[in-house]
Amino acid sequence: MRRRETLRIALGALRRNRLRTVLTVMGVVIGTASVLAMVAIGTGARARVAATFEAMGTHMLIVLPGSIQAGGLQGGFGTEATITWGDVAAMATQLPSVQAAAPVLRTSRNVQSESDNWTTLVVGTTPAYFVIRDWRPRLGRLLDESDESSGAKVVVLGQRVVERLFGAHADPVGQRVRIGRIPFVIAGVLAEKGQSPMGQDWDDMVFVPGSTFRAKMQAGLGQFVDGVVLLRAVAADQTTRSRSQVESLLRERHRIAPGGDDDFSVRDLSEIATAQRQGARVLTLLLASIAAVSLLVGGIGITNIMLVSVTERTREVGVRMAVGARGRDIQGQFVAEALVLALAGGVAGLLLGVLAAWLMARAFHWPLVLQPMVALAALGFSAVVGVGFGIYPARRAARLDPIEALRFE
């Protein structure tokens, strides 16, 4: 029998049982919609985690100086400066997997404009810092090499500091501020970045050249770096390699014997990022499988209703067989019914799922991530559900003995 004919018969049968058809379709609608919405929620969450870590720097490594031992007490990392300026230069230039290295010297200072003052974190660093963080100026410029080499008294402000000292919309580039008692010229203002995943305000900071910091604010420790070193790997997937290269370089430069304790430590942010992404992926998978279960329940609904339908229409099957329907015609008719139910549910579920994902993305301020592949897969899956769960009742109908079927009351 022709395909169009089969479809016509199936649609006719479904139309005659409208309420039953709608209720059966609902099962698939809910299933498909929840799969889509859950996957969208999961991917949205993942994208948000990724974006957060991107802001922190997925390429980033932090080298902390080692601990001191005082009277048998082992201090924590960072209690003693062990990393030299030479180490910083060596890490930046000798390691192929390291793109840039910058020292980070920190202190808290009161910063004053003509009208206001604000205590904030002053960071002394080199231009490489902004490359590592991938931070850009909103106004003016960042620190450059000549600032560093000349020890210029210039400063780059975070947006929060600008708000406190000049007002949110002011352009303070070229004006002066005092840090402690020392006047600095404002070279630029950083674009707003929000908070770090640990709750630190990235915008409540000011940056001065490392050389100026050491000369004017906090006398350094000679050859040692009084702070930490930030590194940027050439690519996000190279951080592990960078880490081991940095470790062996520093062990060599510090002449640490094999098996000896390191006097430094390297922290890798991508580890945390990977763990978080993994968590989000597991969450997606979990949500999607729960949703898939509801699609399965929808499929069982189809089987159930098709079995009822076959039983109800046993006599019809007998009549059709008596006038010349073959087993495969009967089977095709019932499979087509199940397929129409499932696909109708799939399409409606698709729309509902997209709507739900959109609403949730709005509610949680997530990016709306809709993958056409997922939509296609959901549709395909609902078709598979239709055929898979329709085939058993259809087979039963096709295998009916026409004599018995005609006698069926």
Next chain:
Amino acid sequence: MSLVTLQEVFRTYLSGSEEVRALDGVSLEVEPGESVAIMGASGSGKSTLMNLLGCLDRPTRGRCLLAGRDLAQLSADERASLRNREVGFVFQQFNLLPRVTAQENVELPLVYAEVSPVERRRRALAALDRVGLAQRARHLPNQLSGGQQQRVAIARALVNRPRLLLADEPTGNLDSRTSRRIMALLQQLGREGLTLVMVTHEPDVARHAARVLVMRDGRIVSDTRQVPVEAAEDEPAPASTAMTTESTVSLPT
């Protein structure tokens, strides 16, 4: 050549662990154009015989030929196709599909014969016209009387121009007046060359056939030929029912 040939046909069922011989060595030839009534008590095997003739069943043993083809050697699909082309069924219960119109019911065999929708419609309307129900084509079965439903069923049985019409108690659910009209229609179709085999337990119905078989315990116990009594409408049909066309049916197109 005979349209139907049965040679020493056996058909046994398992009823629990007991073997039931529904047909116990039946031999029979039906020539084209014959009208045959099969009589017998219930359980005598007449329904089993009908199912065999209609290709709904296969013999346990023996040869059973329909239109020259051996049922034992046909696949299920081939039997379906033979039912579609060579056999028309008329049932006691009418067996119309309840939710579709008279015309769509009549079209049903043509759907499985893969006839185009336009041609299907044309032939269904012609068949309905032939049984006097052209005006009722768009009616659902429950909007028709019993006699009208049975005539739709006859139109359905005729629509694919089979050579054999099988009727199982065709008047069993009808009152006597309607029965006479149905018998008149069947007789008319017989005169036009259709081979007719019907099962009945009413002698009144059987006397309209030219040949009467009596079955008992799975065997044919008598096979007599007779001059069939003309079925006639003994009173004129109400003008509104378009039944008068029954006596003026035309030859198939």
